[in-house]
Amino acid sequence: MGLSKTQRAVLVTKATDKRRTQNANSDAMLQELAAAIKGTGIRGPKGEKGEKGEQGKPGVNGVKGDPGLAGKDGRNGKPGKDGYNGKDGKDGKDGKDGLPGKDGADGKDGKDGQDGQTGPMPRHEIKGKRYRFENPDGSWGKWGLAGGSTIQTVGGGAQALSVSQSDRLVLLVADASDATYSYTGELLTGVTFVDTDEITNNSKTLAYDVDNLLETTTHTFDYLAQTWTVTTTFSYTAGKLTGKSTTIAKV
Numbered sequence: 185m186g187l188s189k190t191q192r193a194v195l196v197t198k199a200t201d202k203r204r205t206q207n208a209n210s211d212a213m214l215q216e217l218a219a220a221i222k223g224t225g226i227r228g229p230k231g232e233k234g235e236k237g238e239q240g241k242p243g244v245n246g247v248k249g250d251p252g253l254a255g256k257d258g259r260n261g262k263p264g265k266d267g268y269n270g271k272d273g274k275d276g277k278d279g280k281d282g283l284p285g286k287d288g289a290d291g292k293d294g295k296d297g298q299d300g301q302t303g304p305m306p307r308h309e310i311k312g313k314r315y316r317f318e319n320p321d322g323s324w325g326k327w328g329l330a331g332g333s334t335i336q337t338v339g340g341g342a343q344a345l346s347v348s349q350s351d352r353l354v355l356l357v358a359d360a361s362d363a364t365y366s367y368t369g370e371l372l373t374g375v376t377f378v379d380t381d382e383i384t385n386n387s388k389t390l391a392y393d394v395d396n397l398l399e400t401t402t403h404t405f406d407y408l409a410q411t412w413t414v415t416t417t418f419s420y421t422a423g424k425l426t427g428k429s430t431t432i433a434k435v
Contacts, residue, residue: 351432355414358383358405371396383407395423411435 319325366374377386386405393399403414412434419427
């Protein structure tokens, strides 16, 4: 038969008292107490907590595993096929022409411009008293023969004339054109020259003194809208020509 609860309680009390009076930590006492309550079904008293043991050495780290091999790149996919081109749209119809606009007002007449300067003489060549001009197509015209000189380098009062080379050429050509001669008796009193594109209204009048000696010549003509007058006066001594003076004027 097992012990009753009372009997077990008595044994536990005795064991506890005995443990308190003796060295509870001795192994013999504990073994005795364990033998006394063995088989009784009663849990023995809890032993005192033992001293803390020394700290164990740190554990060794495990070996790091090898990294796995990288996977291979996958293959590029094939390009997709081009889509079909859409059909071209139809051209739209031409729009209708708009109505004509109204005529604008007439502009005011501009002011008359100033007269331009006399243009240069055409290209020419002079050899002695012969001359010729260049034609518009670049060829040269026929040689002409100049008449008696009416231009002097000394004027009235023995003063030099101020006549440009181009002016001299104009006078020379005006005096050398084909002409019709007029006479009074046996004296030449007038010359009518044939007009050209540049020189028009070209004529010369000759006047004589009482001894029928040539006293003056007056040559008048127009050149490019400019009127020229060349007057030459002759002087004599005992019937012999001793001097002459020429005056050139542009009217």
